[in-house]
Amino acid sequence: MDNEVVACSALLQLPGIGSDPSVMMQTGLRPMRDKEKVSQLHVAESEHQLSCPNCGSGVALDSSRLAFDAQRQIEDLQAQVRLLTQKATAAVDRWADYEDELQAMRQQCASQEVARTSTPPAAIQNRLSSFLTSRKSVPNLGQKPPLPSTSPSERDLAAALSREQVLRQQAEGKLDEASGELEELSQQLFEQANEMVATERKARAKLEERVAVLERRDVEKRKRLERLEGAMGRIERVRGLLAPPGDK
Template sequence: TQLLEAQARIAELETHVFQLNQKATAAVDRWADYEAELTRLRAMLPSSTPEQSHSPTRSSFFQAGATRISALMYSRRPQTASPPAVPRAAPPVTPPPPEPRVTMMTPTTRNSGRTAEDLLEALNKEQMLRKAAEGRLNETNRELEDLSATLFEQANEMVATERRARAALEQKVSELEQRDVEKRVRLDKLELAMHRIEKVKTLLIE
């Protein structure tokens, strides 16, 4: 019964080790995917900065018409020459450009920063899960090795005890056979003695 229980325990540990290997392989694959996604986002970050620099001009084109752009260009050029034109062009034109710049740049940078942080956090979680899985796998392997060693020792002990019992049984059988032979010899002697006694009786009767 102990041997059957140990074999069942070994089979259970082997299935557990197989499942842990599958989980570790899946974690490694997800880790590689996260690293590839992170490198892709990092490669996209420097290329997104020039697009953000051009984005305010596009938004200014959409927000203001052609007349406002021409007025803005003319108002910026003669700022040194004609001082009265500066206060007229400054209030309506200068405040809107910085506002779209801030609103256009901050969401992308925040989103890219958040995605990078999310990926880093996911990578850290995957590393922790991988370390935990490796620790469990190592622990399971140690338990399996210990159990195999104990089972090997128990099997050796069982074989040794069986051999000793078999040797003792064979010795008892040989002793019984020897006693049987001795009994047969004694019976033969008794039969001869009885036969002689019968002969003596017949002679005395005659």
């Protein structure tokens, strides 16, 4: 419709055509009223804006889709951060449990050491005297006296100490592993956030460029519409001047 109006206005502006009704009849052009022409131009302009192949409703759809994808990625990253926070909290709780267990073991060892050092001196002296008398009464047969065996409490303390060291090493290893995972995921989170920001900036730049093109085309359409309206006004004035007195 827009092309037909432009073609009609171009034909009417040619010398000898716009001012001669007989030539208009020969070319097949039908005189149109001003209101009808203006309404048809506005309809064509609205249809062109709605059905533009280069842009149009697709732009809003693309922007909403990008915003939806970005929001979904942000929610996924937040879920990962919450999961890592829970893991770190669990690791800290386990570390606190290990510390409590170590403190209890230290207190137990200290109490056993105090009980062992608080043996009465008289009992120790009696043991020494009995040992000396037995050594004097028995002749030297070239045999060494048997070594005193370790008490069960000392063996328990040694086992508890070794277990404490193993648990401490395991706790430190788990804590280091959790810290490494947290640092790695934090780095990935920052990288993905930077990529999302860069993508959003590129998409925004494209949208702004498309909006500028649409605004420029709108201005051009308005200028063409004004020129067509001016041409139609001149045609109507010429038609009024050329019309017979009885038709006025």
